[in-house]
Amino acid sequence: MSSPFVQAMVAAAAAARLPGSGIAWLDAARRESLDAFAAAGLPPARGVEAWKYTALRTLEQRRYALGDAQAGARAVAPETWTLPGVDGPRMVFVNGTFRADLSALDALPAGLTLVPLSRALAEDAEPLRFFLTRMFRASGDAFARLNAALAADGAVLRVAAGARIAAPVHIVHVGAPTEAEIAWHARCLVELGEGAELSLVEHHAAAGAAPHFGNLLSDVVLRDRARLALTVLQDADAGATLFRRAEMRLGADATATLHALELGGALVRHEVHASLDGDRARFDTRGVFALRGRQHVDTRLSVEHRGRDTAGDALWRGIADERARGVFQGAIVVAPGADGADAKLSNKNLLLSPQAEIDTKPVLEIYADEVKAAHGATVGQLDERSLFYLRSRGIGAAEARSLLTYAFCRAALDSLSNAALAEHLGTRLLARLPIRGED
Amino acid sequence: MATERSDIEQQIRTAVPSGNASVDEALNRRYAAGFVTDIETESLPPGLSEDIVRALSALKHEPEWMTEWRLAAYRQWLTMTSPEWAKVKLGPIDFQAISYYAAPKKKPKSLDEVDPKLLETYEKLGVPLHERAKLAGVAVDVVFDSVSVATTAQQELAKAGVIFCSMSEAIRSHPELVRKYIGTVVPQGDNFFAALNSAVFSDGSFVFIPKGVRCPMELSTYFRINAGHTGQFERTLIIAEEGSHVSYLEGCTAPMRDENQLHAAVVELVALERAQIKYSTVQNWYPGDENGVGGIYNFVTKRGECRGDDSKICWTQVETGSAITWKYPSCVLRGDRSVGEFYSVALTHHYQQADTGTKMIHLGRNTKSKIVSKGISAGKSSNSYRGLVKVEKNAEGARNYTQCDSLLIGKQCGAHTFPYMEVKNPTAIVEHEATTSKISDDQMFYCRSRGIGEEDAVSMIVDGFCKQVFRELPMEFAVEAKKLLEVSLEGAVG
Numbered sequence: 001m002s003s004p005f006v007q008a009m010v011a012a013a014a015a016a017r018l019p020g021s022g023i024a025w026l027d028a029a030r031r032e033s034l035d036a037f038a039a040a041g042l043p044p045a046r047g048v049e050a051w052k053y054t055a056l057r058t059l060e061q062r063r064y065a066l067g068d069a070q071a072g073a074r075a076v077a078p079e080t081w082t083l084p085g086v087d088g089p090r091m092v093f094v095n096g097t098f099r100a101d102l103s104a105l106d107a108l109p110a111g112l113t114l115v116p117l118s119r120a121l122a123e124d125a126e127p128l129r130f131f132l133t134r135m136f137r138a139s140g141d142a143f144a145r146l147n148a149a150l151a152a153d154g155a156v157l158r159v160a161a162g163a164r165i166a167a168p169v170h171i172v173h174v175g176a177p178t179e180a181e182i183a184w185h186a187r188c189l190v191e192l193g194e195g196a197e198l199s200l201v202e203h204h205a206a207a208g209a210a211p212h213f214g215n216l217l218s219d220v221v222l223r224d225r226a227r228l229a230l231t232v233l234q235d236a237d238a239g240a241t242l243f244r245r246a247e248m249r250l251g252a253d254a255t256a257t258l259h260a261l262e263l264g265g266a267l268v269r270h271e272v273h274a275s276l277d278g279d280r281a282r283f284d285t286r287g288v289f290a291l292r293g294r295q296h297v298d299t300r301l302s303v304e305h306r307g308r309d310t311a312g313d314a315l316w317r318g319i320a321d322e323r324a325r326g327v328f329q330g331a332i333v334v335a336p337g338a339d340g341a342d343a344k345l346s347n348k349n350l351l352l353s354p355q356a357e358i359d360t361k362p363v364l365e366i367y368a369d370e371v372k373a374a375h376g377a378t379v380g381q382l383d384e385r386s387l388f389y390l391r392s393r394g395i396g397a398a399e400a401r402s403l404l405t406y407a408f409c410r411a412a413l414d415s416l417s418n419a420a421l422a423e424h425l426g427t428r429l430l431a432r433l434p435i436r437g438e439d
Numbered sequence: 440m441a442t443e444r445s446d447i448e449q450q451i452r453t454a455v456p457s458g459n460a461s462v463d464e465a466l467n468r469r470y471a472a473g474f475v476t477d478i479e480t481e482s483l484p485p486g487l488s489e490d491i492v493r494a495l496s497a498l499k500h501e502p503e504w505m506t507e508w509r510l511a512a513y514r515q516w517l518t519m520t521s522p523e524w525a526k527v528k529l530g531p532i533d534f535q536a537i538s539y540y541a542a543p544k545k546k547p548k549s550l551d552e553v554d555p556k557l558l559e560t561y562e563k564l565g566v567p568l569h570e571r572a573k574l575a576g577v578a579v580d581v582v583f584d585s586v587s588v589a590t591t592a593q594q595e596l597a598k599a600g601v602i603f604c605s606m607s608e609a610i611r612s613h614p615e616l617v618r619k620y621i622g623t624v625v626p627q628g629d630n631f632f633a634a635l636n637s638a639v640f641s642d643g644s645f646v647f648i649p650k651g652v653r654c655p656m657e658l659s660t661y662f663r664i665n666a667g668h669t670g671q672f673e674r675t676l677i678i679a680e681e682g683s684h685v686s687y688l689e690g691c692t693a694p695m696r697d698e699n700q701l702h703a704a705v706v707e708l709v710a711l712e713r714a715q716i717k718y719s720t721v722q723n724w725y726p727g728d729e730n731g732v733g734g735i736y737n738f739v740t741k742r743g744e745c746r747g748d749d750s751k752i753c754w755t756q757v758e759t760g761s762a763i764t765w766k767y768p769s770c771v772l773r774g775d776r777s778v779g780e781f782y783s784v785a786l787t788h789h790y791q792q793a794d795t796g797t798k799m800i801h802l803g804r805n806t807k808s809k810i811v812s813k814g815i816s817a818g819k820s821s822n823s824y825r826g827l828v829k830v831e832k833n834a835e836g837a838r839n840y841t842q843c844d845s846l847l848i849g850k851q852c853g854a855h856t857f858p859y860m861e862v863k864n865p866t867a868i869v870e871h872e873a874t875t876s877k878i879s880d881d882q883m884f885y886c887r888s889r890g891i892g893e894e895d896a897v898s899m900i901v902d903g904f905c906k907q908v909f910r911e912l913p914m915e916f917a918v919e920a921k922k923l924l925e926v927s928l929e930g931a932v933g
Binding site: 357 | 524830832845847848849850851852853854855856857858859860861862863864865866867868869870871872873874875876877
């Protein structure tokens with residue numbers, strides 16, 4: 001018997017009127033995805049390696065309504081999304097629904113196309129067919145299947161070949177208070193043509209208590225020589241459940257960077273799967289999670305080196321305080337023939353409370369011999385000597401701890417080239433850090 | 440002849456023509472321990488049922504409680520399924536086609552009565568059973584297929600109060616000790632293969648070191664699978680009482696056969712207060728031929744428990760054999776300030792697969808663990824390190840350091856690292872480092888320019904790569920391990 005969560009989703013799907021319905025291939029793909037989701041349900045508590053550290057038992061028992069009928073009318077103050085250094089085109093979704101009134105899509109720079117998925121489907125669905133007919137068949141892919149069946153909107157972003165978009169594009173997902181707990185599913189497509197350049201900010205924010213279920217699935221394609229700077233600020237409501245998954249493909253000489261700061265949410269799963277298909281493709285990632293309360297944040301990073309002379313450098317930091325649990329699963333895969341791959345992964349964590357837990361699993365899978373691959377992971381606490389040094393300079397214990405913790409995390413954000421944004425992320429991070437009394 | 444070699448060997452050979460007859464010979468050298476000893480064996484018919492378990496227990500004249508213990512394990516096994524999470528490919532195993540007991544027909548009373556053919560076998564393997572035993576100061580318990588055939592140096596050990604005998608004998612003469620400790624580290628239902636072993640284990644070694652005794656010599660067991668269509672399910676139990684000290688060595692070989700034979704052993708170590716156990720393994724089961732046909736499935740559950748404060752368990756393993764090696768010698772660090780160590784060299788060649796590593800479970804305060812793992816992959820093999828370091832809530836001040844290095848020889852092999860770190864105590868420090876590399880052209884060029892042949896150069900570089908682990912092996916084992924690595928790597932680089 002399927003769980004309440006699965007039942008509610010399947011029932012909602014039957015009643016849902018999704019954009020683009022009536023397009024035969026889309027209907028078929030949605031149906032197939034839903035059937036697969038209904039048949040397999042959520043990953044079981046044991047036996048699926050990808051879900052080893054994230055139990056879904058509580059989620060299984062919850063019933064969410066699909067979408068928010070009033071989303072178009074919910075008041076959301078601009079402060080919710082305003083970010084320093086991010087003043088380009090903006091697309092705002094409230095509880096999964098596109099809000100033209102809050103977005104800034106007029107006068108897009110030449111070479112940039114940015115439309116909501118619902119409109120793209122109404123105008124010309126065919127170019128989206130390749131993405132929207134993808135099937136997610138692996139055993140741990142329940143949420144991607146669910147998204148493929150139920151995504152009602154999202155962003156479709158294209159940068160024409162050779163176009164360099166100077167101002168960062170801002171895509172905001174706002175959780176707003178509702179009468180009932182709701183679920184939203186959004187699908188984003190990002191495509192950079194040959195030699196195109198883009199800076200993109202994915203932003204999760206809350207406009208009040210919004211313990212919703214959010215499910216975001218993104219496909220990101222970089223053609224040859226394209227460059228993407230992606231920043232993710234996850235500052236969702238403390239009660240939110242958020243599943244995000246990005247699938248990235250990089251062509252020859254393409255470069256992508258990812259900076260991620262995870263602060264909010266009660267149960268968060270953040271997956272990034274990158275495939276470095278082209279020769280000399282490069283993908284550098286930097287990420288921080290800072291958790292407290294009973295937060296559970298599970299980051300899963302997988303970078304597959306397929307082309308020759310590809311590179312990837314991953315540097316992730318995590319801190320868990322109070323009763324929080326932080327999980328990092330990072331995999332570097334070097335496919336047969338991917339000679340010249342240079343892959344590094346570093347994951348360091350601070351455990352700040354006796355009730356908190358950190359689980360880390362850095363994996364190397366190497367099938368080629370001309371490679372440089374290394375990873376390191378640590379779990380520990382602040383260095384007592386550094387603390388002593390600061391105390392001896394007259395800095396209080398709590399402040400000294402915060403300073404050191406901040407410095408520990410900040411290393412992952414330093415390489416962000418948007419200085420104003422980096423500064424803001426630093427401030428947000430510092431505000432979240434535990435200030436503890438004298439011990 | 441040429442078709443027997445993998446493509447990559449061909450490539451390398453074409454790139455750097457050796458023109459050397461000895462290299463050619465080395466390339467085609469066979470598994471050196473792959474002979475079959477032609478002696479009569481007595482075995483149970485193939486198949487597994489409660490009757491077989493009872494018959495096996497009866498054959499060994501076991502007390503009622505042991506029979507019941509086996510049956511409980513068997514019933515539990517029936518409810519379990521073979522795990523699938525390891526990074527190994529294997530076909531289904533037909534547990535009904537295996538014979539669960541095979542013993543040489545002539546039961547020896549003393550070393551002199553041991554079948555000369557058997558002794559010859561050990562001679563070929565270089566087991567120091569007779570004279571060399573005394574010279575090397577080694578007491579050997581030899582397990583041939585399923586039963587322990589001879590134990591040397593019993594008297595000297597008895598003087599020190601050490602019990603070193605076969606498991607069957609221990610069940611008969613020291614039932615209270617066996618009953619007290621068996622299954623306390625690896626319970627009957629621990630996992631699929633441990634449950635199978637608990638039901639049908641045939642023999643193995645039993646070691647008991649009394650309080651305060653430092654075992655006067657290295658204890659050693661040699662395992663050999665001889666008969667076809669059999670499995671080997673030995674069970675080893677080592678108990679080190681307060682303040683005692685023991686070093687135990689185990690070696691394994693098997694003849695060449697086209698079938699895949701199953702070896703599912705269980706090893707349990709118990710270290711009480713201040714006790715130290717050092718367990719060293721050189722595993723050279725038949726790895727299958729260069730096309731991946733035949734070879735041993737080595738699915739072993741090895742676990743030690745540092746039950747007392749200040750105790751220490753050290754696992755050292757050199758794994759060169761077996762078609763599939765799937766094992767994780769582990770330490771449960773229950774006592775305060777207890778120490779767990781794991782040193783491993785795993786080499787895979789041709790179509791061999793290894794998924795091996797360790798688990799360090801920190802329960803006590805100020806417990807320490809250290810893991811050094813060296814994986815070498817050649818041919819079309821797959822070599823994975825999988826390790827868990829777990830720090831539980833009460834393990835104040837726990838400390839772990841893990842280092843995993845992989846060396847790739849050739850383009851068609853795989854080297855993987857799957858470390859798991861689970862930390863629930865904020866005073867713990869857990870560190871993991873891993874690297875993957877290949878033998879560099881610079882290193883090779885340097886050696887070659889000094890007139891060192893290719894094979895020798897590879898073997899020197901591999902030896903250097905493994906040094907950290909070999910240092911932990913008892914001397915005579917270190918020599919054997921080094922040789923084994925050389926032999927196993929022959930043909931890896933043309």
